[in-house]
Amino acid sequence: QVQLQESGPGLVKPSETLSLTCTVSGGSISTYYWNWIRRPPGKGLEWIGYIYYSGSTNYNPSLKSRVTISVDTSKSQFSLKLNSVTAADTAVYFCARLTRAQPYYFDYWGQGTLVTVSS
Amino acid sequence: DIQMTQSPSSLSASVGDRITITCRSSQSISIYLNWYQQKPGKAPNLLIYAASSLQSGVPSRFSGSGSGTDFTLTISSLQPEDSATYYCQQSYSTPFTFGPGTKVDIK
Numbered sequence: 001q002v003q004l005q006e007s008g009p010g011l012v013k014p015s016e017t018l019s020l021t022c023t024v025s026g027g028s029i030s031t032y033y034w035n036w037i038r039r040p041p042g043k044g045l046e047w048i049g050y051i052y053y054s055g056s057t058n059y060n061p062s063l064k065s066r067v068t069i070s071v072d073t074s075k076s077q078f079s080l081k082l083n084s085v086t087a088a089d090t091a092v093y094f095c096a097r098l099t100r101a102q103p104y105y106f107d108y109w110g111q112g113t114l115v116t117v118s119s
Numbered sequence: 120d121i122q123m124t125q126s127p128s129s130l131s132a133s134v135g136d137r138i139t140i141t142c143r144s145s146q147s148i149s150i151y152l153n154w155y156q157q158k159p160g161k162a163p164n165l166l167i168y169a170a171s172s173l174q175s176g177v178p179s180r181f182s183g184s185g186s187g188t189d190f191t192l193t194i195s196s197l198q199p200e201d202s203a204t205y206y207c208q209q210s211y212s213t214p215f216t217f218g219p220g221t222k223v224d225i226k
Contacts, residue, residue: 045163045206045217060214061120094162103169104210105153109162 002027004095004110012089012117018082022095022110025076029053033098034078035106036069038091046091050098051078085117121145121209125218133226136197140221142190142207151211154183154192156203157220163206167192199225 008020022034036048049059051069059067063082071078082089092114096106122145132138142152150170155163165174167183170190180195194201202225207218 044219045208047213047215047217058213062214096162102210103151103153103172104215105165105168106155106163106208107165107174109164111162 002097002108004097004108006093006095006110006113008113008115010114010116012085012115013119014086014117015084018080018085018089018115018117020080020093020095020113020115021077022079023075023077024097029071029073029076029078031100033100033104034069034071035096035098036080037094037096037106039094039112040088040091048080048082087117089115090117091115120214121148121212121216123207123209123216123218125205125207125221127221128219129222129224131224131226132197134197134199138194138197138223140192140205140207140223142185142192142218144188144190144209144211147187148209148211150186151209152183152185152190153208153210154181155206155208156201157206158203166205194223197223197225201225 003025005023012018030053033050035050051057051071066083068081092112094112095110097108124143126141152170154167157163171183182193204220204222
């Protein structure tokens, strides 16, 4: 059974960089797309972007200028960096696996981690 | 971006009721529409993919239909454990987008 687990600071100061890591266990990180998705309080789900195991990326244009997703296949981990954060970036952040071809869907998710942006 | 809308935004129904949630996309997405269930404090759980395919392990009371721009999720006999928020999501093109959610309560 594939499992994903997010880790990282729960509190980030405005203008600083939010950094999260997702550890994949129970399955290979190869040949799938690995995603970050967030849910701000009281709002719906927003796709942030994905990285393929080979390192190619695809970001949501609304966040593209501030986002970097990277992968470390040797550790079965992928990471999110979001810079210049504001209170609007406060959200529960999920990592999720996307299937490798159409039909695409998110079949495994982490439990989510709350990140609050506040001084 | 492809915009997703859902209706209703919330509903309250009794155990055993049949309920339907509608999802509409701003342009045709063929059958590339997925449905997720999310309970408070939990990750979303995939119910239906490609508009009508039931994910393994999901009870058969859940079903999906539609293509193009109009889709529905039906729960044939509502159970207490179905109290949750339901999201549709298009996987036709990036950026992937979700509907705003439908909150289902049990009377």
